[in-house]
Each structure stands twice: as C-alpha cells, then as structure tokens.
Amino acid sequence: MLTSTVDGAAKRCPQCRRNTLVFTKRYPVLTDATALKRTGTDAHDGVNRLRYESAWICQNPLCGYREVIGEQ
Numbered sequence: 001m002l003t004s005t006v007d008g009a010a011k012r013c014p015q016c017r018r019n020t021l022v023f024t025k026r027y028p029v030l031t032d033a034t035a036l037k038r039t040g041t042d043a044h045d046g047v048n049r050l051r052y053e054s055a056w057i058c059q060n061p062l063c064g065y066r067e068v069i070g071e072q
Contacts, residue, residue, distance in 0.1 A: 011056070016058060020059040020060045020063070021057070022059060023054070023056055024055055028051075028052055029050070029051050054068070054069050055069060056069065
C-alpha cells in the first residue's frame, strides 16, 4: 500500500492517541451493489465491486482506525 506521513513523521491517531496514523492514496473500499443500481452505473449485475480511495490509516493493529477521505 502506498503510504506517506506528514513532515516525515506519522500523525497522532484520534482513536488510540499513538503516532501511528499514515496517509494512503489507495485504500480498498467495497462498493455496495444497490448504490450502483440506483445510479444506473452497474455493469456487473449486482456484484459488489472494489474501488480505491485516499484514506488515513492507523498502523496500530489493536486500533483499526480508518478515515476514508475520497478520491484525490
């Protein structure tokens, strides 16, 4: 996963309060098939699809904090 930090150091996670928060440009997000049907963009007959969005991810395995901020 492509990750970066702010000014060379990880940010503080708002959940666990450790300096383990990093930014990634490609975080996999599952797209709900009903959302695709509603917009008329489902070319896969209702099968859930992956898309990739930018996100802040906590690298602490006990925390699991994720903040998806969308495509950038």
